[in-house]
Amino acid sequence: MHQIIFNYFPALTTKQQEQFAQIGDLYKEWNARINVVSRKDIDEIYTNHILHSLAIAKVMEFAPGSKILDVGTGGGLPGLPLAILYPEVDFHLVDSIGKKIKVVNEIASALGLNNVKGEQKRAEEITSKYDFVVSRAVTAMPRFVEWIKGKFEKENKNPFPNGVLYLKGGDLTEELTNFPKAKLFDISDYFEEDFFETKKVVYLDQKDL
Numbered sequence: 001m002h003q004i005i006f007n008y009f010p011a012l013t014t015k016q017q018e019q020f021a022q023i024g025d026l027y028k029e030w031n032a033r034i035n036v037v038s039r040k041d042i043d044e045i046y047t048n049h050i051l052h053s054l055a056i057a058k059v060m061e062f063a064p065g066s067k068i069l070d071v072g073t074g075g076g077l078p079g080l081p082l083a084i085l086y087p088e089v090d091f092h093l094v095d096s097i098g099k100k101i102k103v104v105n106e107i108a109s110a111l112g113l114n115n116v117k118g119e120q121k122r123a124e125e126i127t128s129k130y131d132f133v134v135s136r137a138v139t140a141m142p143r144f145v146e147w148i149k150g151k152f153e154k155e156n157k158n159p160f161p162n163g164v165l166y167l168k169g170g171d172l173t174e175e176l177t178n179f180p181k182a183k184l185f186d187i188s189d190y191f192e193e194d195f196f197e198t199k200k201v202v203y204l205d206q207k208d209l
């Protein structure tokens, strides 16, 4: 099942391959105790959750030394798969619910990820600065932007200027009315599974928030 990750990311190191091979079982074990992904979806963990998270990496590669915030990470999505892919990038994963953060930290520790900090916190309370903010399925863009405005480093070290990379599905026309400069990337351009047919990565430059 994890083979799908190797197919789309053929340059993984042995360590990364081992981590991706392990993460599915870790999610299955933890999800039986603390619900972090829909239980009817857990058998599709590699496609619907792990590969979906990695769509962000197909849009833009994070430069080593970047600092990334994952807001409303739940059980660590998209942050944990991205942290495996980018061991030299620092990931701060926050969620307002403590038991979800327990799952994040347990999985990060079982995988030996030392570039992940999971913290129980509301997005609005964060005071640090980041190069990018990533997220999936947390809230509509206008509210999300209110939470994370002003939390960006000024200096850009990545291919795109610092900003937001948000995993979204469905019709975004209304949600993005106030963000005319948002760039939409179709995930179906990178991954052929039907699940990705209507799914997108939305990029917003922090200057346009």
Ligand SMILES: C[S@@+](CC[C@H](N)C(=O)[O-])C[C@H]1O[C@@H](n2cnc3c(N)ncnc32)[C@H](O)[C@@H]1O
Pocket: 036, 037, 071, 072, 073, 074, 075, 076, 077, 078, 094, 095, 096, 097, 100, 121, 122, 123, 124, 135, 136, 137, 138
């Ligand atoms: C539908 S879940 C998505 C979780 C994860 N991103 C995923 O895709 O599997 C939304 C998460 O956002 C969290 N959340 C909602 N409002 C938040 C806030 N203001 N600050 C931090 N987390 C928040 C919730 O606790 C919940 O875990």
